[in-house]
Amino acid sequence: xxxxxxxxxxxxxxxxxxxxxxxxxxxxxxxxxxxxxxxxxxxxxxxxxxxxxxxxxxxxxxxxxxxxxxxxxxxxxxxxxxxxxxxxxxxxxxxxxxxxxxxxxxxxxxxxxxxxxxxxx
Amino acid sequence: xxxxxxxxxxxxxxxxxxxxxxxxxxxxxxxxxxxxxxxxxxxxxxxxxxxxxxxxxxxxxxxxxxxxxxxxxxxxxxxxxxxxxxxxxxxxxxxxxxxxxxxxxxxx
Numbered sequence: 001x002x003x004x005x006x007x008x009x010x011x012x013x014x015x016x017x018x019x020x021x022x023x024x025x026x027x028x029x030x031x032x033x034x035x036x037x038x039x040x041x042x043x044x045x046x047x048x049x050x051x052x053x054x055x056x057x058x059x060x061x062x063x064x065x066x067x068x069x070x071x072x073x074x075x076x077x078x079x080x081x082x083x084x085x086x087x088x089x090x091x092x093x094x095x096x097x098x099x100x101x102x103x104x105x106x107x108x109x110x111x112x113x114x115x116x117x118x119x120x121x
Numbered sequence: 122x123x124x125x126x127x128x129x130x131x132x133x134x135x136x137x138x139x140x141x142x143x144x145x146x147x148x149x150x151x152x153x154x155x156x157x158x159x160x161x162x163x164x165x166x167x168x169x170x171x172x173x174x175x176x177x178x179x180x181x182x183x184x185x186x187x188x189x190x191x192x193x194x195x196x197x198x199x200x201x202x203x204x205x206x207x208x209x210x211x212x213x214x215x216x217x218x219x220x221x222x223x224x225x226x227x228x229x
Contacts, residue, residue, distance in 0.1 A: 035218065037164075037220075044205075044207065044220060044221075044222050044223040045156070045158075045164065045207050045220040045223065046220065047217060047218040047219065047220060050217075050218060059216050059217055059218075060217075061217055062215075062217075095163060095164070097164075100169075104211045104213070104216075105151070105152040105210070105211040105213075106152070106154075106169075106211075107154040107166055107169040107170070107209070108154070108156075108164075108166065108209070109166050109169075109175065111163040111164055111165070112163065113163050114163060
């Protein structure tokens with residue numbers, strides 16, 4: 001059974017940093033691209049970042065480029081999102097989602113339950 | 122930048138057909154995927170590559186994509202179909218994944 005479990009969310013102050021993690025199981029993690037998608041309270045889905053299966057390709061939404069860094073450790077079956085210089089606009093539930101192998105135009109077929117990041121002073 | 126436009130809401134009576142559109146410039150040339158998100162839950166893939174259904178998704182769910190509009194159709198709507206629905210593409214110009222704004226399906 002494919003399972004994705006996010007962690008690392010919490011309450012942070014503007015300008016601070018945190019690192020989100022996503023533990024994957026039930027599939028060959030190193031064969032699939034991964035994504036972070038976030039959802040602000042009461043709002044729609046917003047894609048954040050993509051990483052290829054071997055970390056060769058990384059893409060970011062314009063709203064987070066330069067502040068967020070996506071990475072992965074295939075030996076640990078884990079995906080990460082380093083979140084720096086947070087603002088209240090970064091308040092959201094952050095989901096990790098599995099991509100369709102390394103196909104950029106592909107779908108996101110499995111999602112975690114999300115981890116909530118709240119930015120407030 | 123590329124934009125996907127969905128109606129904010131669609132209402133349908135049980136047993137009827139719901140049609141949710143996703144508009145975008147020449148979206149018919151792109152691979153479109155659809156997700157269902159019920160209240161308080163993570164999104165679930167319901168249609169991929171315009172018209173294919175993942176295992177476990179009822180045949181009542183179907184999709185099409187042509188010209189400037191992709192469409193998700195739900196036949197014989199049930200109360201359990203009430204959710205937010207999102208279309209998704211990859212924008213190859215901007216190198217980013219893009220979701221539509223979402224459509225809230227209400228079953229009357």
